Amino acid sequence: MTVTLADVAARARVSPATVSRVLNGNYPVAADTRERVLRAVDELDYVLNGPASSLAAATSDLVGILVNDIADPFFGIMAGAAQTEISGPGGSARAGCEKLAVICNTEGSPERELTYLTLLQRQRAAAVVLTGGALEDPGHIAAMSAKLGKLARAGTTVVLCGRPPMPDGDQVLATLAFDNRGGARRLTEHLLGLGHRRIGYVAGPPERTTTRHRLEGHRAALLAAGIDEPQDRLTVHGSYARSSGYTATVELLAREPGLTAVLAANDTVALGVCAALREKGLRIPEDVSVAGFDDLPFAVDTWPALTTVRLPLAEAGARAGRLVMGKEAAPVGGRVGVEGELVVRGSTGVRR
Amino acid sequence: MTVTLADVAARARVSPATVSRVLNGNYPVAADTRERVLRAVDELDYVLNGPASSLAAATSDLVGILVNDIADPFFGIMAGAAQTEISGPGGSARAGCEKLAVICNTEGSPERELTYLTLLQRQRAAAVVLTGGALEDPGHIAAMSAKLGKLARAGTTVVLCGRPPMPDGDQVLATLAFDNRGGARRLTEHLLGLGHRRIGYVAGPPERTTTRHRLEGHRAALLAAGIDEPQDRLTVHGSYARSSGYTATVELLAREPGLTAVLAANDTVALGVCAALREKGLRIPEDVSVAGFDDLPFAVDTWPALTTVRLPLAEAGARAGRLVMGKEAAPVGGRVGVEGELVVRGSTGVRR
């Protein structure tokens, strides 16, 4: 029913071994033989049996990209860039041997993260890129570390992108970590420079490293400016969703009606913050300044446009893709810091 | 080096066949034997060899989801919902047999679309979901049709989501087609109802069916209202990117300074339209009304909020996932129309 290597071999009047070698191109085959084989492949419309090939060769051309939430452009942009780089040209010398770069959506669930890793391990994936902030839970970190270790030992290359380094980094080829602390710090300094002193902070989920790092940067800036009142009062945790920004802002305003600025966990959350403020009749930035984080594409289109910290998501994703494919040498130590750039737009202004 | 089925069998003191049956759960195995096997699996930390299993069983647990641009939430939302449904609970009775639902980013390229399909075919994928508008090119349609036919014959289930039906639909289990025509028509009628007569249209790439359908709906509404001047003058084609909306609006304004409304190919393009108008000093909606399409999450956060047509992306994606997994029976004829709902917000107003 389905065409096999043997069929192609018969048609080209060579042995299966020769067909395999033509297809893989890693063994000398005379030009006219190759020609004949390729013609047969074409005529029979032959498609290699991936599982059989992976079994025999003990490797596969599958590359996994794990993301927390693919509906969020933050991950979509990184994943897309990584995928382009991985399955793009130059990935490997021989034609017809493209990598199958696939995106796996963990929905932020630690279990699903591990499940996907197991599934990729089962498929003997050639490489894996993990994106997005990690969970702080020690149990999960240990489980991830163990799982990544197994993958690495089985020959799978692992790269982390936009995620803090593993405690014991030797399972991982390279880590691209965003400088969330520094970015948040610069953002808060910007606000302080505009005269703001009562600054609300809508943080992300407390169990994520990204949340903690951004919050730490924020607090460090406040502390450096001599503002050391108990900041917990002006910090509200939530999710990375827009609705979280809305709810948190209502809460913050109740706690401190004299708020003159609100910092959001990210741009999406900032949208919710703006909506809540507007609903209360507060003008942005005249009454309250607002800032986000990430600089997602829509940040420039809100009104006023969002002041934020630009993270080079596409560049980082692409670099992760190149690293994991060995197109680019891994840096010594395997760790690369990725800076965020403060982008000042209309949503922040001097304190009135 | 790596643990195999035989190792597990030895440890549990049963035959490999028994281990396989425990793992697959499709054959009676005595409770204590099963227990022993599972313990051995656990102790040895055994992970099934996917390729070997797929080869022997002639099926795999891979499910592909093709999207045009994963950085675009339009696709991210659909793909995420589909993936959740596919790899989620209830997908199959037996544990440890989750589907590996993966997203493949074609970047809108016909070649990459076919390449991914071949790659999935090579992996003997269990199912494939194709999202997003198709290309109008007859050559490509024929190639796709042929490829999908081969997949279907090889046992791969195919579902189209947010994409027009294939000309000869028997390769496909089901098609969820968005009613782009109807949505665009209602949107234009809304504008006409507000008194607008000079309506610019920023269309998407001419080679995509989505573009054509939306444009057809728009023109049908105009025609029904007795506006039959050569509409080409007020239509500009571009991409589905924000920048396209900006450029096109500049062009439209040059062609017709008396414009009182602009319809965009989608919400993202509408953002660019708004930016261009604002830059020209035109107020929205007082001077010019603007509307988008899709109702992406950010549409409510622009200022003013975007009037648009809501497409139930998550629902459609989820349904496609359920259909392709056989969790839901395919409708007779295999075709399902998905309606868009007009959502009126602040960006459209009566003509001044």
Added chain:
DNA sequence: TACCCCTTAGAAAGCGCTTGCTGTCACGAT
């Protein structure tokens, strides 16, 4: 002319799993 080496093709042994078929055993029915 004899020898060696290089190039290219084939034979065949797996890779690790699934599954049809063949036992084996215990039990109730005859």
Added chain:
DNA sequence: ATCGTGACAGCAAGCGCTTTCTAAGGGGTA
């Protein structure tokens, strides 16, 4: 006591490919 039957377990034959090893030819060199 005998046989049929149902419930499990094992044997062994592949699934379609890769790759090592071996063989065959075809110059070049001495």
